[in-house]
């Protein structure tokens with residue numbers, strides 16, 4: 001029998017998707033499941049993007065340029081300008097989702113065994129991308145008691161070694177919902193300049209900020225031109241997860257010319273979806289106002305309901321649409337599976353993401369779950385009630 005690679009064996013399963021077989025079995029038994037485990041919003045995609053694809057008339061569905069179509073990149077640069085991020089179209093490479101932008105960034109700036117420092121808990125697939133790239137994640141723990149604010153900068157500094165190439169943040173954060181302040185970004189800017197590191201910011205949730213807080217991008221910070229790399233995506237912004245369009249942005253020419261070689265090797269980002277992505281940029285502000293109002297209401301409902309459960313601790317998100325909740329249990333992997341296999345309230349149960357997979361420090365986050373508030377308020381109330389009832393009878 002030919003042997004599978006060590007790297008292949010090390011690739012982690014997605015903590016978000018690994019419970020799917022149990023959910024399928026529960027559905028077959030006739031249970032209704034509230035899916036709080038995955039960041040697939042139920043928000044409608046802007047009409048303007050869908051229409052652009054419906055009205056398309058093409059003779060050949062051809063490859064696009066490897067860096068993405070020029071008209072699209074010029075429009076993306078305009079979008080950034082409106083967000084006070086000054087970049088040109090040739091600072092942008094269109095990718096197959098933010099996921100590919102992360103892979104290109106890792107591939108462009110890190111070699112095997114290099115290190116990237118990431119505040120944890122972090123978006124679980126960073127584990128997968130780093131394993132695929134042979135890169136080591138060095139976690140710096142942020143705490144639920146601090147709402148997952150940026151850990152003290154000294155904690156980062158202690159972890160820097162000759163192998164350290166970058167610091168990666170997600171802002172606003174998945175799974176924490178934390179929004180880094182301008183001051184926190186400036187602290188990170190100082191340290192990456194001092195140690196000559198890259199600063200990668202995954203800003204795919206840029207629009208989703210609440211309570212009057214505004215997003216401060218690493219590219220708004222002066223002096224980071226050679227250090228900053230933005231990861232972006234249309235998936236959440238326009239509820240277009242299936243389009244598979246994102247981009248990598250940097251003013252560092254060497255980063256762009258290197259990432260372009262990775263882009264050339266995979267030939268082209270999806271041509272049809274770029275048409276949708278380009279049209280989506282004309283989405284009126286009223287769309288975002290409505291979506292944000294909806295997410296704020298959902299967040300408030302979710303947090304209020306969770307706070308009625310004894311022993312549950314929760315960090316109030318300032319952005320994105322996730323929160324981490326600490327439960328009075330020992331092992332949320334077992335709890336999440338048990339919810340699907342053995343528990344229901346009137347034929348209904350919930351699917352949550354066990355949070356241990358969002359940490360790379362072994363043993364941390366075992367009593368936490370991540371909840372995505374991607375369902376309507378009424379469903380969130382029912383789902384949290386199921387968790388409440390479940391905790392009354394669950395035995396670790």
Ligand SMILES: Cc1ncc(COP(=O)(O)O)c(C=O)c1O
Pocket residue numbers: 039096097098099100123170174202204232233234235241244245246
């Ligand atoms: C923080 C973060 N980054 C990147 C991605 C990748 O998204 P996509 O590849 O759909 O653009 C996601 C998806 O959930 C995410 O939450």
